[in-house]
Amino acid sequence: MQPLYFDTAATTAVDPEVIEDMIDVLRNVPGNPSSTTHPQGRDAAKTIEAARATVAAELGCDTDEVIFTAGATEANNLALRGIALGYRAQGRHLITSAIEHKAVLACCRALESDGVETTYVKPSRGGWVTPESIVAALRPDTLLVSLMHTNNETGVMQPIAEVAAAVAEAGVLFHVDAAQGAGKFAIDLTQTPIDLLSLSAHKFYGPKGVGCLVVRDRRHVRIRPLMDGGSQEYGLRPGTLATHQIIGLSSALTRVAAPRDQDLRHVAALKQRFLQRLGEDLRVHINGDPSRTSPYILNISFEGVPSDALINQLAEEIAIGSGSACSSGAVEPSHVLRAMGVEEGTLYGAVRISFGRDHTEAEIDQAAAAFRQAIARIRAMED
Secondary structure: OOOEEOEOOOOOOOOHHHHHHHHHHHHHOOOOOOOOOOHHHHHHHHHHHHHHHHHHHHHOOOHHHEEEEOOHHHHHHHHHHHHHHHOOOOOOEEEEEOOOOHHHHHHHHHHHOOOOEEEEEOOOOOOOOOHHHHHHHOOOOEEEEEEEOEOOOOOEEOOHHHHHHHHHHOOOEEEEEOOOOEOOEOOOOOOOOOOEEEEEHHHOOOOOOOEEEEEOOHHHOOOOOOOOOOOOHHHOOOOOOOHHHHHHHHHHHHHHHOOHHHHHHHHHHHHHHHHHHHOHHHOEEEOOOHHHEOOOEEEEEEOOEOHHHHHHHHOOOEEOEEOEEEEOOEEEEOHHHHHOOOOHHHHOOOEEEEOOOOOOHHHHHHHHHHHHHHHHHHHHHHO
């Protein structure tokens, strides 16, 4: 029997209705959307544009501002590298935080080898970046500020609206990696001055392998493509568009919108129930300010319990994520938690439990019981 799945921050299961929408396109829309000289191609192109309009309506942007990609990693790279290269004559300075996803951090490091300077703003101990720290890092040659919506490890939500207002006042472009926020939380670009927004379908019950970058005021933003080739996606992302994947993204984004508030309440109650079922005797430490944390993610450490030992003990019962990365057999502590100043013992014991709309109270109780038993076994072995 498969272990209970509590790693929805890594990926969610595809909604069955989204699968049906994708299958319908695979069966009935065979054309290449770039081949508009015949009905099959025109049908595919119309399907793509309908999906683009759906995504735009959900996010509060213009239809032609939605650029489809293979996911948030590509979208992040297109935003950062595209702006850095497109505005090279105006400046060579980027600002991001020390707790970003590696798709952003690695891109910044690569750009630094090409002469771009990056300021990595440190978070508070609660795991969030203050607007004041972003403003303090601004320079006359700053081109772009990049900040995630919701941290993928701790679930701490960043003060996006406040940072967006401050960055807009300074006349600097603002990019938001919304991989963990889009779909789960309402994002209205008519209300928040975000210039570039990345998202990935598989984080909100859509398929893997598709996402998008929203580029506001696209006709006036100079952004260089990552690849050379065709003129698809307004020249910013060449290659034949995967019609069924794009339909999967738009379908998923639409389907999560209506029950969003209900899902948030449900997941928040489950997260609270899980913490209550764990009990205070386990010597639990929650990593990240609980008042700012998404109900979908819980980053937690248990005193004296290494994360690798806990994950191994739970492997047959509960699927969870680690707060550390394993590379060549060596456990490396989370760069996010280290940047937050989390102490060594807590740092090496961090695990991520992520919840979803389909979890039940019975599953929460079963998971909490499995945690208690696993921790008891680990501590018994150490005595």
